[in-house]
Amino acid sequence: MNALVPILSIPLLLSHMGTGDYGKYIFYVTTFSVLSTVIDYNFSTYGIVHVVKTHSYSPVIARLLLGLITLMLTVTVLVVFEMTPPKITACFAIYIIFYCLNTQFFLTAIERTLPILYSTVLSKSVFLLMILIIKMDLYSALLCYVISIAFQGIFNFFATLYQIKLMNYTREGSIFAYFMKDFPSFIINILGFFAGNFHIFLAKIFLDPASFGVLTVYDRVVRSVIALYTSVVANLTPYFVSKNKGEAKYKKLFSVWLLICAVYLSMAIAIPISLSILGINFGDVKIGYNILYSSFVLWGLAAVTAGYFGVTYLIVEGMSRLYVQIYIVAIILGAGFLSLHSYGTTLRDVSYSILISECFIAFAVLWIFLRRRS
Secondary structure: OOOHHHHHHHHHHHHHHHHHHHHHHHHHHHHHHHHHHHHHOOHHHHHHHHHHHHOEOHHHHHHHHHHHHHHHHHHHHHHHOOOOOHHHHHHHHHHHHHHOOOOHHHHHHOOOOHHHHHHHHHHHHHHHHHHHHOOOOHHHHHHHHHHHHHHHHHHHHHHHHHHHHHOOOEOOOOHHHHHHHOHHHHHHHHHHHHHHHHHHHHHHHHOOHHHHHHHHHHHHHHHHHHHHHHHHHOOHHHHHHHHOOHHHHHHHHHHHHHHHHHHHHHHHHHHHHHHHHHOOOEOOEOOOOOHHHHHHHHHHHHHHHHHHHHHHHHHHHOOHHHHHHHHHHHHHHHHHHHHHHHHHOOHHHHHHHHHHHHHHHHHHHHHHHHHHHO
16 A cells, blocks of 8 residues: 555656645655654664663554644644745644554554554555545645555554553653664664755755656656565565675675565556556656666665665664665765756756665665675
């Protein structure tokens, strides 16, 4: 569902809104994701560990508290600086309220994954159904997106409350201490998000609305391909890392990387053919074997490579501090190159800049991997 709904929603939203408003929609959704990264903190890793070890629901309280702080700061900034219209500001507020209720990390920790499955299918289905039925403009599209998040948040939150009561979990430990202990991982998550999404914010500055809309269409199509490949082969990495030691481990990692690249590229090549056969179009944007689509496919390949080796080392080799330094350098170089090369503000120049900036990260992570091996 996470892979298929985005690719299906792109042509539907484009047919309603047009390229310019679709670009604004993606910009706001990406901004929502920034707030999601803040609210998520690192509950999906350390939060799960904390619940398993202490049988405490303190991380649930911590997430709600963080959501409240994020809500107050976000609304204050948007209202004081008049950064968004009132309707959009309301969407931000509603999104934060319901997203912080999505405590699925707790359900994962106690191995109750069925509620997560049900809530995900429900929210994605509701979103797809709404954009099929309702005539969309920018505001209604954002509102439908927020409503789908609300369904997921409410469902998972009540499932969490039920499990806390059923299993007699108690509140233990200081919430403040929880935040402080996991703050370095939170910084890693924030940097990781901006490393993969900062081109959206910079392109919004450099490009006119129509060109930015075209860029976001290519971006979302390639991200859908990455999500689809992830659902197919991503779970291979921990298996091969845990089953092999020494030189055999490195050989297996490269073998799995080649397999991942082959699967990803096959999907990326098959997408235009499948769309043309099904008669699906993306408005004025032509998804095909052109230079723009090729540059975004290669950008996705660089992102896949960086994510594969980077996550492997974060989990297995414990190189988080060095990985943060690599991200910082990559972001600075990538942002600098994008700013310099996009002076002419053409869509093609920006797409090349995005490709090269992502390659900074991919080559940096590969260099660390090879250096670690030697």
